[in-house]
Every structure is written in C-alpha cells, then in structure tokens.
Amino acid sequence: MTSSCPSRCSRPSRVLRRALLPMMMMASALAAPAQAADLLTIAQDALQNNAELASARSQAGSVEAGRDVERADLLPQVSASGNLTHSRQYETQSVPGQPQGDDSINQFGITLEATQALFNAIDSRQVERTERQIDQQLYSLAATEQGVLIAVSTAYFEILRAHEVLEARRAQERAINRQLEQAREQFEVGLIAITEVEEAKAAFDQARATSIAAESDLQVRFEALERLTGQRYASIDTLGEELAIATPTPADRGAWVELAMQNNPQVLASQAGIEVSRSAVEIARAGYLPQVNAFANYNYADNDADGVEGHDSSSQVGVGVSMPLYTGGRTRASVRQSTYLLESSQYDFEDQRRSTIQEVRSSYTRVTNDVSTVEARAQAVVSNQSALDATRAGYEVGTRNIVDVLNAEQNLYNAVADLASARYDYVIDLLTLRQQAGTLDEEALAEVNAWLGAESIDFQLPDEGEYEAVMNIGERPTP
Numbered sequence: 298m299t300s301s302c303p304s305r306c307s308r309p310s311r312v313l314r315r316a317l318l319p320m321m322m323m324a325s326a327l328a329a330p331a332q333a334a335d336l337l338t339i340a341q342d343a344l345q346n347n348a349e350l351a352s353a354r355s356q357a358g359s360v361e362a363g364r365d366v367e368r369a370d371l372l373p374q375v376s377a378s379g380n381l382t383h384s385r386q387y388e389t390q391s392v393p394g395q396p397q398g399d400d401s402i403n404q405f406g407i408t409l410e411a412t413q414a415l416f417n418a419i420d421s422r423q424v425e426r427t428e429r430q431i432d433q434q435l436y437s438l439a440a441t442e443q444g445v446l447i448a449v450s451t452a453y454f455e456i457l458r459a460h461e462v463l464e465a466r467r468a469q470e471r472a473i474n475r476q477l478e479q480a481r482e483q484f485e486v487g488l489i490a491i492t493e494v495e496e497a498k499a500a501f502d503q504a505r506a507t508s509i510a511a512e513s514d515l516q517v518r519f520e521a522l523e524r525l526t527g528q529r530y531a532s533i534d535t536l537g538e539e540l541a542i543a544t545p546t547p548a549d550r551g552a553w554v555e556l557a558m559q560n561n562p563q564v565l566a567s568q569a570g571i572e573v574s575r576s577a578v579e580i581a582r583a584g585y586l587p588q589v590n591a592f593a594n595y596n597y598a599d600n601d602a603d604g605v606e607g608h609d610s611s612s613q614v615g616v617g618v619s620m621p622l623y624t625g626g627r628t629r630a631s632v633r634q635s636t637y638l639l640e641s642s643q644y645d646f647e648d649q650r651r652s653t654i655q656e657v658r659s660s661y662t663r664v665t666n667d668v669s670t671v672e673a674r675a676q677a678v679v680s681n682q683s684a685l686d687a688t689r690a691g692y693e694v695g696t697r698n699i700v701d702v703l704n705a706e707q708n709l710y711n712a713v714a715d716l717a718s719a720r721y722d723y724v725i726d727l728l729t730l731r732q733q734a735g736t737l738d739e740e741a742l743a744e745v746n747a748w749l750g751a752e753s754i755d756f757q758l759p760d761e762g763e764y765e766a767v768m769n770i771g772e773r774p775t776p
Contacts, residue, residue, distance in 0.1 A: 333531075333753035333754075334532065336450060336534075337743060339453055340449050342527070342528045343448075343449040343525050344442065344445065347445050347527070349441065349445065350441055350442060353437065353441040356438075357431075357434045357437075357438045360434040363427050366427075367427045368424050370417070371420050371421065374412045374413070375409075375410070375411045376410050376411075377407070377408070377410075378408045379406065379407040380405070381403075383403050384402050385401045386400040386402070400602070404598070406597065408594060408597075409594060410594040411593050411594070413590065413591045413592075414589075415591055416586075417588050417589075418588075419580055426577060426579075429576055430573050433572075436562045436563075436569055437562070443562065446732070446737055447737060450725070452525055454721045454724050455521070456519055456522060457535055457721060458717060458718055458721040459511065459514045459515040460535075462714045463512060465713040466504065466508040469507070470507075470508050472706050473504045473703065473706060473707075480493055480494045480497040481494055493699040496700055497699055519756060532753040532754055532756065534749040534750065535753060535754055536720065536724070536748060537749060541748070542667075544664070544668055545661065545664050545665075545727060550658055554654050556735065557733055558650070558653075560734060560735025561653050561734065562735055564646075564649055564653050564735075567642075567650070568646055571643055571646055574635070575639055577639070578639055580635070584627070584632075587619060587621075588618070590616070591615070592614070592615060593612070595611070597609075598610070653733060656733050657730070660730035660733050663722075667719065667722050667723035667726055668723065671719045674712065674715050674716040674719045675716055677715070677716070678709070681708045681711075684705050684709075688701050724745060727745075
C-alpha cells in the first residue's frame with residue numbers, strides 16, 4: 298500500500314537542521330563577547346536547559362532504541378541451559394540374585410540451542426512500525442523545539458513590553474505630580490479652588506497605582522523567562538526604534554497555509570501517526586501467516602550410577618514451521634481493533650490539519666492588522682501630544698480647567714503605552730505565524746534579533762543565596 302507520509306529514507310532536512318540548532322546557537326554564543334543577553338543567547342539557554350525539551354529528546358531516544366529491541370527478534374537467538382542433580386533411591390524390596398541396598402546417583406546435563414527466524418511477518422512488521430514511530434517522534438521533537446523558541450521569544454518581548462509600559466506610566470506619574478505641585482502653588486496664592494487640587498491629587502494617586510501595577514507585571518514577566526531557561530540575566534537588549542513594520546513575506550495568506558502543510562511539525566507528526574496505525578493493522582494481519590524458524594541444538598548428559606560408564610549426547614539441526622489455525626477469534630478481533638485505531642488517526646490528522654489552517658490564517662490576519670495598528674498608534678501619540686499642548690495653552694488663559702489637562706496627559710501616556718504594546722504585538726504575532734508555518738528556526742530568530750537596538754535593560758538581581766533558594770525546584774536528573 299502506498300504511504301502518504303514522507304519516506305523515512307528521505308526525512309526532511311529541516312528536522313536535521315532543527316536537531317543541530319542547539320549546537321549552532323551554542324557556538325555563536327561562545328564566540329560572542331560578554332554583553333547584555335539578546336534573543337539568540339537566551340534562546341540557546343532555553344534549548345540547553347528547558348526541561349520539557351530535554352524530556353522530548355529523551356523520549357525520541359527511547360523510541361529510536363525501541364527499533365533495536367524489535368529488530369533483535371529477527372536475529373539469531375542462542376541459549377544455554379544446564380542442570381546438576383543428586384538423587385537417592387531407598388530400596389525395601391529384594392530380588393533373588395541381586396544385591397539389596399540404597400542407591401545414590403549424581404547427574405549432569407547441558408543443552409545448547411540456537412534459532413534463526415527465516416520468516417516471521419509479525420516481527421518484521423513490528424520493526425517497520427518502529428521506523429514509522431521514529432519519524433513521528435522526530436516531528437514531535439521539532440514541534441517541541443519550536444514551542445520552546447516561541448515561548449522564549451514571547452517571554453523576552455513581554456519583558457520589553459512591560460518595561461516600556463512601565464516607563465510610560467512613570468513618565469505619566471511625574472507629569473501629573475508636576476501638575477499637582479503647580480495646582481498647590483496656585484491654590485496658595487488664591488488663583489484656583491481647593492477642588493482642582495483634590496482632582497490633581499486623585500489623578501496622581503491613580504497614576505501611582507498604575508505604575509506599581511506595571512512594576513509588578515515587569516517582575517512577573519522576568520521570572521517567566523527564568524523558568525524557561527533556568528538562567529538569570531542582569532540585562533537584555535531592547536527593541537530598536539527603527540523597527541521595520543511590514544506585511545509578512547510572502548504577502549499571501551494562502552501561501553502561508555501551503556507552507557504550513559509542508560513544514561508544520563505537528564501536521565507532519567499527525568500524518569506520520571497514520572502510518573504508525575497502518576503498521577499496527579499490518580501486524581495484526583500477520584497473525585494469519587505461518588512462522589518459519591531454523592534451529593540447532595546439542596544435548597550432553599552424564600551420571601555416576603553403578604554399572605554405567607560413558608555419557609549420552611545428541612544433536613539436531615532442522616527447520617520448524619508453525620501455522621495458526623484457530624486462535625479463538627483473537628487475530629480477527631485484533632485486525633478489527635487496529636483498523637478502528639487507523640480510522641481514528643486519520644480523523645486526528647484531519648483535525649490537526651484544519652486547526653493548523655485556521656491558526657495560520659488567524660496569525661496572518663493579526664500580523665497584517667498589526668501593521669496598520671502600529672501606524673495608527675503612532676499617529677495617535679502625535680495627535681494626543683498636540684491635544685495636550687492645546688489644552689495646556691487653554692488652561693493658562695483660563696478656557697480649560699485642570700481636569701481637562703489631566704485627562705489630556707492621561708490620554709497621551711495611554712497612547713504611548715498602546716504604541717509600545719502594538720509594536721510588540723507585531724513581533725510576537727510574526728514569530729507565531731512562522732511557528733504555525735513550521736519555519737521558526739535560527740534564521741528567523743536571527744532576523745528578529747537584528748531588530749534589537751544598542752540599548753539594554755538592567756535588572757536588579759537578588760543576591761545569590763536568595764536566588765538559589767527561589768529557583769531551587771529539585772536536582773537535575775542524571776541520565
């Protein structure tokens with residue numbers, strides 16, 4: 298039957314490239330001078346230290362070792378057995394002319410046996426199933442690696458997002474604090490009523506609370522990155538101001554869907570799962586076929602019984618054939634059972650295919666919308682700055698009150714925070730699109746890493762003892 302899954306003899310080279318990704322990224326990291334951690338450096342840490350990925354690699358090794366386990370049944374089987382016995386016979390009857398008494402005998406025997414499968418369809422097809430399981434596991438491993446890369450990238454840019462939002466909130470707090478001080482001075486000289494002072498105080502308290510929440514969000518985001526990599530970082534590079542916001546290439550949603558059908562490791566793993574299930578059907582059907590084995594054995598026996606000299610030995614060489622005639626319906630039921638499982642795997646593949654298509658289309662739509670959103674958010678910052686300048690001018694001549702100024706300032710810094718969020722939405726959504734298309738690899742990360750600027754964010758790290766106490770979640774397993 299023709300297989301719909303890529304042949305195990307021509308596995309896509311992208312799987313091998315992904316398997317070599319940790320080593321290539323480690324080499325680039327070792328060659329770089331000491332500096333603030335960038336996206337590539339942190340991704341390399343995750344690929345080396347992430348527990349989920351390490352587990353997936355061990356699982357892949359286990360499946361590959363299973364091939365040798367199944368193949369062993371097709372290779373020669375040699376066994377040796379021996380026995381040493383002591384027997385004693387007590388005689389109470391007598392025969393005229395023969396001596397009467399007890400008899401003690403020591404016996405020794407050894408057997409050597411070798412068998413070789415000449416035809417065993419069940420074992421042969423079990424080896425084939427394991428080969429297909431290896432294909433499936435490699436795709437699953439690639440999916441896990443891409444999942445780690447997108448998780449690390451998302452955590453990285455969420456830190457930068459939280460930092461920019463925090464900076465905007467702190468700037469808002471400082472601006473409103475200056476407005477509060479000005480209101481108090483004007484109240485002291487009788488230019489405004491106490492109501493405007495209280496309104497400015499309320500706005501400052503709200504801005505202060507917002508800044509505290511932003512500080513907490515930054516800390517949470519930073520710890521999420523540590524969990525993925527098992528490392529802590531004193532500083533990380535920021536996103537450059539000259540980020541090129543452009544529609545993803547190719548600029549066609551259908552082309553991205555086609556890429557996903559060819560490269561998405563989850564789709565390919567699900568497709569390989571069909572072949573694994575088909576192998577199970579073939580194994581069940583092999584239960585109807587005979588088994589042919591060649592065999593050879595040698596037996597040696599000796600004892601020290603009275604009146605017996607020498608030893609006995611024998612050898613055999615031959616071919617044995619066994620044919621199942623009736624197994625109580627087990628083989629037929631096994632075929633039916635595995636056929637249902639094959640049908641289930643086909644539906645699982647169709648579900649994964651539909652899900653991936655929907656996710657790719659949604660990701661592409663989000664990225665294209667992000668392009669327009671960033672442009673609109675940037676224009677909103679300009680417009681709100683103009684509105685704030687006009688409101689302040691009106692407040693100085695008495696046509697606007699302090700509430701108008703406070704609202705204009707809040708609108709401006711909300712627009713600044715929204716612009717920062719929109720930029721990071723674009724980057725994260727673009728990486729997510731590449732993950733769904735199965736093209737998230739070192740090259741994609743290097744392209745995004747080039748967007749990082751010369752500036753970095755410095756973090757105040759806890760002292761070593763406190764950090765170790767927090768991060769100590771158990772000893773690393775030793776293979």
